[in-house]
Amino acid sequence: MIEKYSLQPSNFDPDTPKDFVLLSIIAQSFFQPFSLEDNLLIILTALTAGSGIGFNRAMLFLKDGMKLKATTWLGPRSADEAEAIWTMLSSPGIGYAEIVAYNRDLVTKMVKDIQPKLKFLVYDLESQSLPLPAMAALNREIILVTEAGSEPEVDPNFINFIQVDSFLCLPLIAQDEILGEIVVDKGITHAPIETKDIELARLCALLAGNYIYTTTLYKKVVEMEKMAALGEMAAFISHQLRNPIVAIGGFTQQILTSPCQPERCRRNLNIIREQVKHLEDIIYKLSHFLKITIRELQPVDVAPILLNLVERPDIKLKAAKKAISLRISENLPLIHCDPVYFEEAVVNLLDNALDVTPEGSKVYVRARPYNDKYVMIIIKDSGPGLDEKSREKLFSPFYSTKENGTGLGLLFVKRIIDSCDGKLEVQSKPGRGTMFKLYFKVRERGQ
Amino acid sequence: MMKKILLIEDDKALSLLYEEELKNEGYSIVVAYDADSALELVKKEQFDLIITDIRMPGKDGIELIANVMGLRKDIPIIINTAYQSYKDDFMTWAADAYIIKSSSLDELKAKIKELIGN
Structure with missing residues (x-):
């Protein structure tokens, strides 16, 4: 027998242990397509929402250069609010979009009074020794502080800020690199921080550390690419x-x-x-x-553009002693593109075709429906055609068979067609000329 | 006897420049604008040196070198190109030197002299 389960559980049984729900919420947040900051907020929310098992407030420090900076402080303002958030978080079918929106709202509300003060909580990681809470990150240790007021190793500014006597410092470490720190407390319930709380928080910190690490690494890879x-x-x-x-x-x-x-x-x-x-x-x-930036695709009527094109003086000059055979099907549907870029793409191909077509010969331009979804534009020259090697190199930047070619024309055409969600095909054989087929999406009714 | 050089360069202005400058140095220059016509010339004539570009329409310079090696292993080859990035690889292509195109032809001239003399 084979049973299949989703990687991301959506519903929790009411009897599911709260610590399991908490870890599950955090693990799931990594699958969500939100920013690093939003996902970290979800982790902070999960840590602080449950009044029963969890902490009440969490402060996130992130490493910025060689400084450890407080970036966010999150937490409910009352025990009732903590319970309400927990109910929302663990209720079946709750969407992460809602949690993220809720968090953003909460942070925005806090911005005016608390958030600006956070910027004063900065610790230099290059120092030999640091007061708590930064000491935990520097020494890569989880540190529980109780009776903070009488503890000389705690930064008095920090106590002044959080106004509680007990808090837990959780370093965020991955691959032995300091990435940040989370400080959690039970400032609303004033319950003691117990060993099982620390065990759970340790797992959350490990997950968060690895999450920050992989996200940062991914950003670096994208940047390197x-x-x-x-x-x-x-x-x-x-x-x-x-x-x-x-x-x-x-x-x-x-x-x-x-x-x-x-x-x-x-x-x-x-x-x-x-x-x-x-x-x-x-x-x-x-x-x-x-x-080239096509911001919005528009309905484009191909026929008048092509008819005008063959009358353009520069094209007529090039086509002297040669001929352009243009045929456009009647009732050609509108396509999805940008009229200016469409014209430029066709001009580029027509220009190339006229360049290679000998005097007395023709360049063929056709426009007809390909099927219900696409309109096909064909531009065919009577030139010498291309061997396999030249065909392969055709869209390489700066590849040109023309003496003074820039090798950008075809790349330009391809980029326009890609931007219009179209397709481009090339057929060519030595001695038989080259044919470009451009497929553009038909503008559907109501679009 | 005058040393004979086969120059493969698809850029007409540049091939003219090289031809004139190297003739001034006392060499006999034969110009080909693509790899295929260069290969035909190698089959028919004796050359003391080949100077080739890398990027050309049709066969590129690397393919040309491989084909020349199949015909005549003893001709020294200089790659003369605008690409800086391939410089580390030229030995694997069996070329004897790699010169980056410059408006001063001194380096090219010095390398030719080193390989085949005046």
């Missing part, structure tokens, strides 16, 4: 800029070092001018490429 992508981009850009710069520098050097014949000088200056134009083109396209 971004940096790696940036590094790759920087390598591509520097490669692309270097060729024209080397040519400019080299031909300038020729003019300067050897007695320059007027014809040679003029030729070199022409080359330099061309290379500068090429650099400008790269920079323009690059900035344009990086700027």
Whole structure:
């Protein structure tokens, strides 16, 4: 027999021990798609909500550089409120969104009076010795303080702030690294902190420490991935800029070092001018490429855009002695895209197609429904076509088969189509030209 | 006898620059704009040195080097490229030197001299 259970229990039996419910709530919070701060608030709430077993208030310290800083102080204002929160937390079907909203509300209410004062509770972890509560984090020990007022190792500012005589300091440690500390007390019930409370709190602190550790690690990994992508981009850009710069520098050097014949000088200056134009083109396209942001997809009528496009002077000039065959199906549905970017994508492909199509030959543009969900736009040239290797490299940044190509055009097209949730296909064979098929989602009724 | 160099560079302005500068140094230069035509030349002619770019349309410089090695193992090869990041790997591609493209051709000229003399 096989029985299956969810990783995240949603309902608790009323007889379930409260400590089990508490740990379960904390473990479940790690599955929730909330921020580190929100999830830590859930942990603090779980620690402080139950008036029966738990603590009443919790203060969270987080390590920031080499300082241990108080960031949040959370707790109900009365025993009744503590019980009410506990009832909410452990009631069947309670959503984490509600708990998070509740916590945010609570913290906002506290911001005015308490939260600003927290910033004065800062301890330097580089010190050889620290007063309590920071000593617990520094020494990586759980410390229970009773009769705090008569204890010289407790920071008087801290006692003044929390106004209780007994509290428990729980260091948040993972992989031997200090990440923070939670200080809990029973400031409302004034019940003694017992061994079973400490055992439970120890588990919560271990879970919270590991949670902070993995979340921070994940953030670092994401950051590193971004940096790696940036590094790759920087390598591509520097490669692309270097060729024209080397040519400019080299031909300038020729003019300067050897007695320059007027014809040679003029030729070199022409080359330099061309290379500068090429650099400008790269920079323009690059900035344009990086700027693509389609914030909102709109219904786009493809037909008038394509009809206008083939009449554009720059396209007509390029198409001289060649022909553009344009066919658009009647009653073509509207697509989901951005009209300006759609036009730019098609212009890019049309421009490429005209470049490779020999004089006397045609470039074909077709627009027709592909199925109920997609409209297909085809742009086909009569050029030499691409072998397998060139096809593979087609969308690599800065790959170009054109002498003065930037290698960004197709990448730009792909990015636009991706942003419109569309698809792009390329079919090409040497000697048979290249065909680009663009699929755009049909705008459904009511959208 | 004049030393003969095969230069593979798809950028027309740069190949012109290299051709002129290296001719001034007393070398005979043959230019190819892609790997396939370079390979045809290697099959037909004797070269004392090959200078190749890495990134080119069609076959890249790395593939070209592998193909040249299959034809003629003894020709020294210089990779001349705008990519800085591959510099640590060039030995594994059986090239003899890796020069990063620069508007001063001094390093390239010095390396050519070191490998084949004047």
